[in-house]
Amino acid sequence: MLPRAETYGELIRDFRWDIPARLNMAAQVCDDWAARAPDRVAIIDMTGAERRTVSYGRSRQMADGLAHELVASGVKRGDRVGVLRSQSPWTAAAHIACWKLGAISIPLFKLFGVEALITRLEDAGVELVVADPDGTEGLTEWLKGAGRQALVPETCDLSDARFETADTGSEDPAVLIYTSGTTGAPKGALHGHRVLTGHLPGVEVSHDFLGQQGDCLWTPADWAWIGGLFDVLMPGLALGVPVVAARMDKFTVAECRRIVDVAGVRNVFFPPTALRMLKAEDAAISGLRSVASGGEPLGAEMLDWGRRAFGLRINEFYGQTECNMVASSCGALFSPKPGCLGKPAPGFEIAVLDGDGNPFDGEGDIAIRKGAASMMLEYWNRPEATAEKFVGDWMLTGDRGTWDGDFLRFVGREDDVITSAGYRIGPSEIEDGLLKHPAVATVGVVGKPDPLRTEIVKAYVVLKPGYEPSEALAKELQDFAKARVAKHSYPREIAFLDALPMTVTGKVIRKELKRRAAEEIAHD
Numbered sequence: 111m112l113p114r115a116e117t118y119g120e121l122i123r124d125f126r127w128d129i130p131a132r133l134n135m136a137a138q139v140c141d142d143w144a145a146r147a148p149d150r151v152a153i154i155d156m157t158g159a160e161r162r163t164v165s166y167g168r169s170r171q172m173a174d175g176l177a178h179e180l181v182a183s184g185v186k187r188g189d190r191v192g193v194l195r196s197q198s199p200w201t202a203a204a205h206i207a208c209w210k211l212g213a214i215s216i217p218l219f220k221l222f223g224v225e226a227l228i229t230r231l232e233d234a235g236v237e238l239v240v241a242d243p244d245g246t247e248g249l250t251e252w253l254k255g256a257g258r259q260a261l262v263p264e265t266c267d268l269s270d271a272r273f274e275t276a277d278t279g280s281e282d283p284a285v286l287i288y289t290s291g292t293t294g295a296p297k298g299a300l301h302g303h304r305v306l307t308g309h310l311p312g313v314e315v316s317h318d319f320l321g322q323q324g325d326c327l328w329t330p331a332d333w334a335w336i337g338g339l340f341d342v343l344m345p346g347l348a349l350g351v352p353v354v355a356a357r358m359d360k361f362t363v364a365e366c367r368r369i370v371d372v373a374g375v376r377n378v379f380f381p382p383t384a385l386r387m388l389k390a391e392d393a394a395i396s397g398l399r400s401v402a403s404g405g406e407p408l409g410a411e412m413l414d415w416g417r418r419a420f421g422l423r424i425n426e427f428y429g430q431t432e433c434n435m436v437a438s439s440c441g442a443l444f445s446p447k448p449g450c451l452g453k454p455a456p457g458f459e460i461a462v463l464d465g466d467g468n469p470f471d472g473e474g475d476i477a478i479r480k481g482a483a484s485m486m487l488e489y490w491n492r493p494e495a496t497a498e499k500f501v502g503d504w505m506l507t508g509d510r511g512t513w514d515g516d517f518l519r520f521v522g523r524e525d526d527v528i529t530s531a532g533y534r535i536g537p538s539e540i541e542d543g544l545l546k547h548p549a550v551a552t553v554g555v556v557g558k559p560d561p562l563r564t565e566i567v568k569a570y571v572v573l574k575p576g577y578e579p580s581e582a583l584a585k586e587l588q589d590f591a592k593a594r595v596a597k598h599s600y601p602r603e604i605a606f607l608d609a610l611p612m613t614v615t616g617k618v619i620r621k622e623l624k625r626r627a628a629e630e631i632a633h634d
């Protein structure tokens with residue numbers, strides 16, 4: 111755990127990664143605590159009618175039983191095992207069981223359609239799928255055809271025998287996580303056992319030093335996403351902070367408040383999409399000690415609202431499936447700078463590279479120095495993509511931004527930056543500006559090809575209830591953006607939509623909006 115610092119300088123000054131050569135995440139999140147404090151609460155289970163707790167001792171028993179079962183089912187070291195389950199203590203046990211025997215777990219989202227699942231299962235070459243009791247209907251045929259089985263822990267008669275955790279190296283593969291697929295086909299990021307250690311500093315900082323007396327961690331995000339699995343579940347277990355397992359078929363303010371109250375949640379990771387839903391209803395939530403968010407631009411407007419709604423600063427963090435928890439704000443140490451992603455987390459060195467791959471102080475590619483513990487080993491089965499990702503001493507994020515040695519600013523994804531009349535324009539700043547207008551619920555800004563200006567800025571706007579699309583409103587929004595953001599980057603075109611295209615993780619798919627904008631040209 112990080113020592114409690116008084117300033118950011120103090121926080122990073124003496125930090126060094128301390129990664130033992132032999133490391134297994136199952137020991138970090140389960141065995142070590144079970145040996146030291148078997149009765150300590152690991153998971154608060156809110157998935158049933160009643161609140162129940164699972165201790166580290168019980169957690170080890172579950173993982174051990176499941177590990178024996180996996181071995182009996184033919185799973186060997188290095189094999190890939192899909193974990194197609196929503197939040198529950200058994201879901202945590204499934205990952206831990208895989209790591210115990212040296213297998214590679216693959217978090218899989220239950221909201222994925224059959225096609226999306228099969229793509230990932232085939233790409234990863236999974237040996238077995240650990241499933242929820244409600245089954246894998248859509249996959250039955252595929253499993254049969256591929257000669258693969260599904261295992262449901264709840265229905266197994268598991269052994270009580272101890273399972274000795276495999277002796278693994280910190281660089282041995284442990285988990286394969288697919289990227290969100292926001293910009294293209296999802297890629298599998300293969301991580302070693304050090305990945306959890308690599309998340310801890312950023313997670314602790316983004317919760318204003320997670321691990322205080324009474325802390326209790328929850329996220330409405332699914333554990334099948336890196337944000338759920340490695341920003342919440344596994345760090346909580348490793349740090350001895352109880353983690354809440356709850357399912358929300360639909361995110362509602364009432365359910366959110368119930369979980370916080372009944373489980374005693376003090377620390378939340380709200381993905382931006384959840385914050386947007388809370389903000390749309392101006393829903394305050396009390397009793398929290400820290401709120402972290404990341405995965406998409408949050409915007410200054412949201413930070414302002416957060417102070418009122420939670421009575422604290424939302425700490426925005428930045429990272430990606432390939433290397434996560436790279437930078438974060440930390441309200442306990444410094445004021446966030448609007449439009450910025452915070453400062454590098456302890457252990458991460460950030461640079462912005464120019465076109466030749468050299469660090470400079472302008473706007474360019476955000477890169478992370480190799481050696482950070484949460485950095486992936488490689489893309490699964492994609493040597494060319496891996497080679498493009500790592501250049502010299504750096505891992506390229508594919509995001510554009512600036513780094514002045516003080517704050518990291520995010521401009522946009524490389525593919526999303528708009529080139530208009532010689533200017534390079536990041537969509538997030540314009541979106542953030544438009545969101546301040548009372549009529550705007552959500553907005554996606556993209557470049558629309560234009561013969562004169564290369565691209566023009568086009569905004570797709572979803573209005574709040576009570577507002578009707580009109581030319582007058584479009585004009586008003588344009589003037590608003592001109593006054594609030596910049597004259598050169600105001601949206602020359604505005605279109606109103608009922609909803610924006612979203613990934614299952616709730617990210618705006620700008621690629622779809624761009625395709626739409628390009629298609630419009632044919633009809634203009």
Ligand code: ATP
Pocket residue numbers: 289290291292293294295296297403404405406407408426427428429430431432451507508509520522523617
């Ligand atoms: P794919 O790589 O498949 O296109 P993806 O990049 O959305 O999908 P993730 O790894 O889940 O998949 O997301 C990481 C990306 O999310 C980052 O590279 C960055 O573009 C964006 N992101 C993360 N945190 C923030 C943040 N705080 N502000 C703005 N963007 C962010």
Ligand code: MG
Pocket residue numbers: 289430508
């Ligand atoms: Mg990406």
